[in-house]
Amino acid sequence: MSQVSKPLIEVQNLTRRFPSPDGEEPVTVFENASFDIKRGEFVCIIGHSGCGKSTILNVLAGLDEASDGVVLMEGREISGPSLDRGVVFQNYSLLPWMSALKNVMFGVRARFPTWTKRQVRDHSFKHLSMVGLGDGAEKRKPSQLSGGMRQRVSIARAFAIQPKLLLLDEPFGALDALTRGTIQDELIRVWGDTDQTIFMITHDVDEAILLSDRILLMSNGPYARVAESVVIDIPRPRNRADIIHHKKYYPIRNYLVDFLTTRSKNIAFIADEGGDSRNIKPQTVRPGLVENLKNISKPEPVTTNLTHNELNKKLAKGAQ
Amino acid sequence: MSINLKAPLLSLLLLLSMMVIWEMATPKVKSAENMTEYELLMGGASEEARVPPPSAIVKKAIEELSNPLYDNGPNDKGIGIQIAYSLYRVLTGYSLAALIALPLGFLIGMSPLAYKTLDPFIQVLKPISPLAWMPLALFIIQDSEASAIFVIFICSIWPMLINTAFGVAGVRKDWVNVAKTHELGTLRTALQVILPAAAPTILTGMRISIGIAWLVIVAAEMLVGGTGIGYYVWNEWNNLDLTSVIFSILVIGFVGMLLDTFFAHVQSAIQYQE
Ligand SMILES: Nc1ncnc2c1ncn2[C@@H]1O[C@H](COP(=O)(O)OP(=O)(O)OP(=O)(O)O)[C@@H](O)[C@H]1O
Ligand SMILES: [Mg+2]
Numbered sequence: 043m044s045q046v047s048k049p050l051i052e053v054q055n056l057t058r059r060f061p062s063p064d065g066e067e068p069v070t071v072f073e074n075a076s077f078d079i080k081r082g083e084f085v086c087i088i089g090h091s092g093c094g095k096s097t098i099l100n101v102l103a104g105l106d107e108a109s110d111g112v113v114l115m116e117g118r119e120i121s122g123p124s125l126d127r128g129v130v131f132q133n134y135s136l137l138p139w140m141s142a143l144k145n146v147m148f149g150v151r152a153r154f155p156t157w158t159k160r161q162v163r164d165h166s167f168k169h170l171s172m173v174g175l176g177d178g179a180e181k182r183k184p185s186q187l188s189g190g191m192r193q194r195v196s197i198a199r200a201f202a203i204q205p206k207l208l209l210l211d212e213p214f215g216a217l218d219a220l221t222r223g224t225i226q227d228e229l230i231r232v233w234g235d236t237d238q239t240i241f242m243i244t245h246d247v248d249e250a251i252l253l254s255d256r257i258l259l260m261s262n263g264p265y266a267r268v269a270e271s272v273v274i275d276i277p278r279p280r281n282r283a284d285i286i287h288h289k290k291y292y293p294i295r296n297y298l299v300d301f302l303t304t305r306s307k308n309i310a311f312i313a314d315e316g317g318d319s320r321n322i323k324p325q326t327v328r329p330g331l332v333e334n335l336k337n338i339s340k341p342e343p344v345t346t347n348l349t350h351n352e353l354n355k356k357l358a359k360g361a362q
Numbered sequence: 363m364s365i366n367l368k369a370p371l372l373s374l375l376l377l378l379s380m381m382v383i384w385e386m387a388t389p390k391v392k393s394a395e396n397m398t399e400y401e402l403l404m405g406g407a408s409e410e411a412r413v414p415p416p417s418a419i420v421k422k423a424i425e426e427l428s429n430p431l432y433d434n435g436p437n438d439k440g441i442g443i444q445i446a447y448s449l450y451r452v453l454t455g456y457s458l459a460a461l462i463a464l465p466l467g468f469l470i471g472m473s474p475l476a477y478k479t480l481d482p483f484i485q486v487l488k489p490i491s492p493l494a495w496m497p498l499a500l501f502i503i504q505d506s507e508a509s510a511i512f513v514i515f516i517c518s519i520w521p522m523l524i525n526t527a528f529g530v531a532g533v534r535k536d537w538v539n540v541a542k543t544h545e546l547g548t549l550r551t552a553l554q555v556i557l558p559a560a561a562p563t564i565l566t567g568m569r570i571s572i573g574i575a576w577l578v579i580v581a582a583e584m585l586v587g588g589t590g591i592g593y594y595v596w597n598e599w600n601n602l603d604l605t606s607v608i609f610s611i612l613v614i615g616f617v618g619m620l621l622d623t624f625f626a627h628v629q630s631a632i633q634y635q636e
Contacts, residue, residue: 148554183635
């Protein structure tokens with residue numbers, strides 16, 4: 043098999059349990075999550091609060107360890123954090139005693155230790171300019187920047203180290219709609235220019251559709267699963283104003299909202315003791331192809347022999 | 363008028379009026395022919411011992427400060443020399459304490475095991491008055507100079523140790539994660555992320571320590587004697603020279619203020635806003 047067709051990231055049967063506070067059985071946040079991320083792909087993950095999205099991202103970043111399962115990057119198991127995987131944290135995580143430029147330089151210096159000071163500076167400045175902060179704002183400390191500007195610094199820092207995979211944890215969660223829009227545009231542009239692979243958590247369905255190639259849907263925890271993989275086949279370049287007029291937009295949006303409001307509750311809150319959910323990739327769904335939304339309950343399974351719905355029936359029977 | 367101009371003017375006014383009241387409240391020196399028989403018998407000793415008026419202290423200050431470095435043998439040295447001795451002891455003891463407290467505080471702050479292991483010792487040793495160590499120090503070290511330094515060491519170590527540990531343990535996990543995702547090693551994480559993040563807390567500890575050290579050195583020097591501002595105060599008290607006593611008290615205050623101001627400046631330089 044050639045290296046090119048292999049996915050960049052393979053997540054296999056990832057499970058995370060936390061010890062319960064009262065010392066009883068550990069709480070299984072999610073179980074047997076398996077999915078791939080292809081090179082250059084923009085993947086978003088959506089799910090209700092507490093289902094374990096940040097935990098998955100932290101495992102991918104190497105900051106947290108799974109209780110079970112592996113994550114492969116280019117075929118090799120990841121252990122611990124690496125400069126190959128850049129992270130933009132939900133709360134920006136800039137170092138407050140450094141200026142915006144120094145924050146980016148901090149990353150660049152770590153990534154390219156042999157570079158001269160001038161190279162580090164220029165490279166950092168270039169990336170700050172890419173997110174519109176090259177006009178004097180680079181000299182300011184994070185506390186002197188607005189929330190949106192801080193988030194852009196954080197994005198610039200992540201892009202500047204040119205990681206193979208960029209992990210974004212609800213990067214725009216704390217921003218107002220207008221700022222959010224501007225930075226989304228910047229993110230798409232920078233992503234388009236650099237061919238980055240991006241894995242991003244969001245709560246915002248419209249944001250996910252605008253940005254992603256594919257959206258992973260997580261059911262509610264405990265025993266959350268990565269249930270479906272929704273393909274967003276709306277052509278690029280996309281922009282916020284026009285995308286809502288695309289004929290696939292609302293079918294996709296309705297499908298996602300339907301999942302979040304009703305179906306996410308109904309999938310798997312039972313421990314899978316027989317291991318039936320192992321090695322099952324989320325079923326691929328293309329709501330954009332479905333003309334009639336009534337048909338949505340029966341999307342064609344693609345990558346697996348057993349869909350999550352069938353699996354749940356089986357597990358539910360076993361539990362009775 | 364701005365508050366920054368008003369406040370110092372008022373301070374000055376307050377000082378002047380206090381000095382005037384003090385001056386007026388001090389009984390005038392009687393000339394010899396007005397003395398009672400008893401006073402004559404006492405050779406005017408009670409007059410020597412009266413609280414001197416501010417004018418006498420100002421005069422003393424001018425006299426001492428115009429020649430602060432003279433040295434006429436063990437019991438008569440200029441105020442500058444005495445202060446220099448005290449500062450030397452404080453800075454030596456304090457630096458030794460910093461040399462141990464900062465790395466140890468780092469260790470305690472970063473490792474819960476080290477924290478749990480050392481905590482009982484710290485809890486017991488911390489509340490001991492530094493002067494209580496003096497006899498033991500004199501016995502073991504057999505040198506009054508080194509004993510004074512040791513007392514300074516022991517009194518300045520605790521605030522630095524505890525604040526360093528506290529600051530290091532309290533560094534936001536996100537910042538440590540930033541270091542981790544950038545593959546920074548332990549040493550570079552400690553120096554580039556944890557140190558600057560904890561610096562304001564560490565400096566608070568260092569500032570408290572230098573304050574305590576300056577308080578303690580006076581008492582320590584009264585005990586060990588020989589040189590230093592503490593010895594000077596005690597010596598002048600034995601000479602019943604209250605003018606010098608008050609003058610040196612003021613000098614102690616000023617030097618303490620300078621030390622504190624220095625740390626305040628460093629503190630504001632490394633302070634950051636989240
Ligand atoms: N260190 C921990 N110890 C115990 N439980 C934890 C720990 N970290 C996370 N959890 C639990 O794991 C679950 C998933 O947490 P996680 O932060 O991954 O959720 P999330 O999907 O990112 O939610 P949100 O959308 O609100 O950010 C939560 O129920 C949380 O209580
Ligand atoms: Mg989260």
